[in-house]
Amino acid sequence: MTGTRRCAACGELFAPRPQTPDQQYCSALACQRQRKYRWHRERMQSDPDYRQNQIQAQVGWAARNPEYWCKYRLRNPDYTKRNRELQRIRNGKRIGIAKMDVSDCAPPFPSGLYRLSPIGHEAIAKMGACTVQLTVLPMT
Ligand SMILES: [Zn+2]
Numbered sequence: 001m002t003g004t005r006r007c008a009a010c011g012e013l014f015a016p017r018p019q020t021p022d023q024q025y026c027s028a029l030a031c032q033r034q035r036k037y038r039w040h041r042e043r044m045q046s047d048p049d050y051r052q053n054q055i056q057a058q059v060g061w062a063a064r065n066p067e068y069w070c071k072y073r074l075r076n077p078d079y080t081k082r083n084r085e086l087q088r089i090r091n092g093k094r095i096g097i098a099k100m101d102v103s104d105c106a107p108p109f110p111s112g113l114y115r116l117s118p119i120g121h122e123a124i125a126k127m128g129a130c131t132v133q134l135t136v137l138p139m140t
Contacts, residue, residue, distance in 0.1 A: 009034040055110045090137075111136045 007014050007026035014026035025035040043050045062068070073080040116132045 007031050055112055058110050059112075 004015055005013065005023070007028075008024040009031035010026060010028060012026060012028075014023075016023035017027075025031045040054075044054065045051075111134055114132055114134055115129050
């Protein structure tokens with residue numbers, strides 16, 4: 001069958017399936033992944049309910065799998081090293097960025113509102129909890 005349409009991802013010609021005449025992406029695995037990723041990204045920007053659901057699912061997953069990123073970093077020392085170096089470069093470029101001692105095992109929470117309450121030390125334990133806005137900066 002000859003192609004009649006250009007794939008929105010790879011640019012190759014393909015023939016849309018009869019069941020999906022509006023098909024924009026060819027059936028290659030990478031192009032289908034790209035389609036799903038773009039759909040997800042678009043929904044994250046345009047649909048507050050979808051975004052909230054995704055964030056809650058991510059927070060829930062991270063809470064159920066606190067060791068995931070820690071183990072991932074241990075399994076992938078090159079990733080960890082590269083990530084640290086890139087972060088050092090990013091930190092250097094941003095003037096006034098707060099120096100934070102973030103543990104390698106810290107779960108990757110998404111941006112959003114969080115309740116911040118002191119733990120441990122008695123003196124600061126008297127402080128009340130407050131709500132903070134955490135913004136996860138994109139990796140560029
Ligand atoms: Zn394609």
